[in-house]
Amino acid sequence: MAVSESDNxxxxxxxxKKILKWYDKHRRTMPWRALKxxxxxxxxxxxSEIMLQQTTVVTVGPYFQKFITKWxxxxxxxxxxxxxxxxxxxxxxxxxxxxxxHKCAQIVAWELDGVFPQxxxxxxxxxxxxxxxxxxxxxxxxxxxANVVDGNIERIxxxxxxxxxxxxxxxxxxxxxxxxxxDNHTDKPGDYAQALMDLGATICTPKSPKCLLCPVIDCxxxxxxxxxxxxxxxxxxxxxxQKMGQVYWITNENNEVLFLRRDENEMLGGMLGLPTSEWKExxxxxxxxxxxxxxxxxxxxxxxxxxxxxxxxxKGIILPENDPIWVSHSKIRELGLPTLFAxxxxxxx
Numbered sequence: 001m002a003v004s005e006s007d008n009x010x011x012x013x014x015x016x017k018k019i020l021k022w023y024d025k026h027r028r029t030m031p032w033r034a035l036k037x038x039x040x041x042x043x044x045x046x047x048s049e050i051m052l053q054q055t056t057v058v059t060v061g062p063y064f065q066k067f068i069t070k071w072x073x074x075x076x077x078x079x080x081x082x083x084x085x086x087x088x089x090x091x092x093x094x095x096x097x098x099x100x101x102h103k104c105a106q107i108v109a110w111e112l113d114g115v116f117p118q119x120x121x122x123x124x125x126x127x128x129x130x131x132x133x134x135x136x137x138x139x140x141x142x143x144x145x146a147n148v149v150d151g152n153i154e155r156i157x158x159x160x161x162x163x164x165x166x167x168x169x170x171x172x173x174x175x176x177x178x179x180x181x182x183d184n185h186t187d188k189p190g191d192y193a194q195a196l197m198d199l200g201a202t203i204c205t206p207k208s209p210k211c212l213l214c215p216v217i218d219c220x221x222x223x224x225x226x227x228x229x230x231x232x233x234x235x236x237x238x239x240x241x242q243k244m245g246q247v248y249w250i251t252n253e254n255n256e257v258l259f260l261r262r263d264e265n266e267m268l269g270g271m272l273g274l275p276t277s278e279w280k281e282x283x284x285x286x287x288x289x290x291x292x293x294x295x296x297x298x299x300x301x302x303x304x305x306x307x308x309x310x311x312x313x314x315k316g317i318i319l320p321e322n323d324p325i326w327v328s329h330s331k332i333r334e335l336g337l338p339t340l341f342a343x344x345x346x347x348x349x
Contacts (some may be wrong), residue, residue, distance in 0.1 A: 010160070010219050012181055020188055021197030022215035023255050028202070030057065031064050033194070035230065042116045043074045045141035047125030049133045054094060054297070057201075063092050077102070078109035083261075086270050095268055100128030109336040118142045145186055146178040148193040152200025154178075158232035159204060166233040174232075214275075240300050245279040247292070247303040247341075249348050252310040256326040259335065267296065272325065273341045276303060292343040299313035305344055 005066040024036070032048035047067060051060045051145040061234055066088060077085070082102050089098035116137065117123050122196040123134035135146040149157075157163065157174040165173065182192065205211045211223050212336045222228040267279075269302050279301060287293060288304040295301075327335065332345055 010181070012185070015181060015219055016185060016187060016192060017157060018059055018215045018219075019195045019199065020191055023191055026198065026202070027191075027194065027200050031061055031068075039143050040143075042137070042141040044068065046116060046129075046133075046137055047101075049136050049140075050097055050104075050128055051092065053097060053133070055092060059092070059264050063089070069097065071214065074105055074114050075109045077107040082270070087272075087336035090271065091339055092341070093339070095271055095338065097128060097183070099264070101271055102265040103127040104129065116141065120146065123183045136193065139191045143188070143190040145182065145184050145189045146193070147182045149175045149178045150197060150200075153196045155206065155232055156196060156200050156204050159209070159228045160216070160220050162225055162227070163231065164233055166235045168235070169231065172186065216230045240295070240298065241281050242283070242285040242300050242302070243279040244285050244302045244304070246277040246306050247344055249305055249307045249344065250275065250310060250312075251307075252326055253262075254326075254328070255330065256328050258310070259327055261323070261325070268338045268340065271338050272335050273338060274344055279303075289346070292340070292347060294340040294343065301340070303309075303340075303344070307348070 027033075027036070029035075029049075032044045044064075047303050048060065048064055051067075052061055067077070070088065071080055080102070082099070082140070085102045086095065086098050089095065089101075092098075107126060108114060109305065117126075118138060118141075120131075120134040120138055123129050123137055124131065129137070132148070132150060135148045136150075138144045139146040139148050154167070154171065154174045157177045158167075158170065161177050163174060163177070164172055182189070185192070199214070203214050207229070209228055211217055211220070211228060214220070214223075217223055248258070258275065260275050262268050262271055262273050264270050281299075285300075287302060290305045290307075291302055291322050292305065293300065293302050329349065332349075337345065
């Protein structure tokens with residue numbers, strides 16, 4: 001969708017100058033972000049971008065520090081055992097990211113001599129790197145022009161250009177508008193991308209935006225109309241599907257608990273977990289007496305906990321052919337379980 005003159009009547013040079021001046025003074029300090037006048041480390045930028053996908057800055061901070069302490073370089077991460085990487089990722093969610101992270105590290109370290117590509121199309125060929133991540137890495141790690149658009153920047157564009165078409169239908173339009181301010185502009189493209197992210201996170205917030213502190217208030221068309229707090233508009237959310245199943249707490253004669261490594265192709269693939277039944281969708285899910293509830297991105301899940309002895313399970317339960325791992329109660333916390341199974345352990349202990 002092209003940007004019409006009525007859409008973009010902003011002085012782009014002046015707009016970027018104001019944003020960059022504000023960022024110089026108010027930039028957030030983050031463990032993966034280079035300090036002013038420092039050159040970014042592409043490994044750190046890539047690692048943080050993968051971790052930050054659908055995850056908050058506050059949550060990611062400790063994980064990022066843990067990873068770069070344990071694996072200071074891309075070669076260290078590439079040489080790590082995949083199961084150890086999955087273990088350290090536990091609790092961060094979206095576990096396909098961890099599997100792709102390890103694959104990507106191996107390709108960059110072993111096939112590209114440890115050097116990340118600088119062009120978006122080349123970056124997108126690497127596992128786990130999509131349109132947004134490739135733009136972000138190109139801009140922040142290499143200071144190259146790129147149209148970096150996350151949720152914060154979509155919100156800024158909706159208000160800046162007074163776009164009332166609801167999300168997600170307006171996503172393409174908002175990206176085009178953002179591109180009109182970003183594409184081919186070589187004045188600190190890395191700082192510019194991070195400045196917009198920081199502006200959205202601290203000033204142009206979803207609720208009660210702090211417009212009087214905004215460096216580009218005079219450019220904001222929604223503010224001029226007095227409707228900034230209404231934007232971006234969103235379509236009503238559809239109710240999440242509800243699923244239910246059973247999770248088995250199986251103990252042996254030594255009071256050890258049975259865990260299995262989940263198949264790569266299923267939810268929480270590659271992670272250690274408790275054995276479960278199939279997760280089936282239902283219309284009216286109730287919480288059984290001994291159960292846990294967990295929300296994934298696309299559905300809610302209730303698992304009824306079924307405590308059983310090893311003898312009972314061998315008689316009646318058919319488990320996947322994964323190698324069983326028997327773990328003493330004192331060692332369970334060392335497994336690095338996904339949140340779903342950590343909830344079960346908390347209840348049973």
